Amino acid sequence: MRPVDPTSELGQIWNQLIEFLAKIVSPDWGALVNLIPVFLAPLVLLFVAAVVLAWFAYGVRKPRARTRFLLGARRAEVLPDGTALFPAGYPFDAAKALVYPAGTVRGDDGAPLSVVCPLCKVERSAELVTCGNCGLVLRIDAPTPVAAPPGPPAGGAAVA
Numbered sequence: 001m002r003p004v005d006p007t008s009e010l011g012q013i014w015n016q017l018i019e020f021l022a023k024i025v026s027p028d029w030g031a032l033v034n035l036i037p038v039f040l041a042p043l044v045l046l047f048v049a050a051v052v053l054a055w056f057a058y059g060v061r062k063p064r065a066r067t068r069f070l071l072g073a074r075r076a077e078v079l080p081d082g083t084a085l086f087p088a089g090y091p092f093d094a095a096k097a098l099v100y101p102a103g104t105v106r107g108d109d110g111a112p113l114s115v116v117c118p119l120c121k122v123e124r125s126a127e128l129v130t131c132g133n134c135g136l137v138l139r140i141d142a143p144t145p146v147a148a149p150p151g152p153p154a155g156g157a158a159v160a
């Protein structure tokens with residue numbers, strides 16, 4: 001078989017084909033490596049978007065326990081003449097006649113609470129740990145909230 005004459009028209013087409021194939025078979029690796037971030041960036045973005053979406057979906061559909069807390073403000077005992085009785089050592093809101101759990105310093109509305117010293121019965125701000133009159137240190141950390149069982153409390157919904 002005769003070799004292809006490079007000057008013939010067929011030979012030029014052959015040479016062009018060889019050059020074209022050479023570009024595909026042995027590509028310019030440097031240029032391709034430079035392109036890697038261009039292909040990688042959308043993949044990374046997709047991954048981040050998927051993670052954020054999954055996190056959001058979990059946050060939305062996460063089962064939540066319907067809990068009430070047993071501890072909260074309760075009504076103070078009111079005498080027939082209208083004066084409220086606040087037990088010593090328990091923070092209270094005098095204006096609303098509410099008694100709060102020991103360790104509370106602010107009411108549900110953010111108002112500062114008062115407390116009566118269990119020793120000398122002098123009233124002070126619940127934020128003060130030490131009694132300014134007798135020096136008794138009354139330091140009670142806020143209690144751990146205890147979850148109430150679901151449903152109305154014992155005695156029916158009228159008690160709640």
Ligand SMILES: [Zn+2]
Nearest residue numbers: 117120131134
């Ligand atoms: Zn005192």
